[in-house]
Amino acid sequence: MKSLALAGALAGAGVFLARVLLTGESWSMVRLAVGALLVVMGVAVVARMILSAVLRYRDSRIGHDRTRFVIVVGGVKRRTEVVLRARLQHATASASPFQRRVQVATFMTRTAATGDLALRDVSAADADALLAWIRPRRGAAAAKPVDEAASRKDSQEG
Known part of the structure; x- marks a missing residue:
């Protein structure tokens, strides 16, 4: 802009x-x-x-281990954020119609110290897995998938 x-x-x-x-x-x-x-x-x-x-x-990455969440946003300037799992306050995964077509999503999380951390065009499966990791009490079944239409279609077929 x-x-x-x-x-x-x-x-x-x-x-x-x-x-x-x-x-x-x-x-x-x-x-x-x-x-x-x-x-x-x-x-x-x-x-x-x-x-x-x-x-x-090309240079953006996202990952986690048992206690930390790591996001690397590449580009002309590269920014790496490492956040403890307990410090993550909010996480969402959203997908525009164009992103749903190619099965990618935008993953965003928020902490009090760093503010919003967002990574665009991460695979929808990875975004769902990260949501399940961040919200362990609810489990993977309760985490809302990014592509609801595909998950409804899979559940109707199965």
Whole structure:
């Protein structure tokens, strides 16, 4: 969103400079240079967004052992959070219709110290397993699966 706002501001500045401030034949080279600069900056912003998304997907990890939950969010900046299981206050797994189609989900958990920790596009099975691990008293049967339609279909077939 920040990149889109920056691109919008740059485009607005370019239009303002070209149409309002720099009128006349003497400013035609300046208008051309400003236009070229804005195009280059726009391409750079889009390239950075794509690179960041690819790196974030490739370098992100999630896992746990008996007492700790570990989440690594990759990308241009890599952030690693290690949280004790007892400190996790809330956990959810959600999936948009597009994510359900490819059987992935967004896993989010919250602690008082670190705030929200989220990892997008983790497999739906892994998200369900993490919910069952975080909520051990309820067990895996009581944890609500990410893909409810598939679980209902499986239960009707079986």
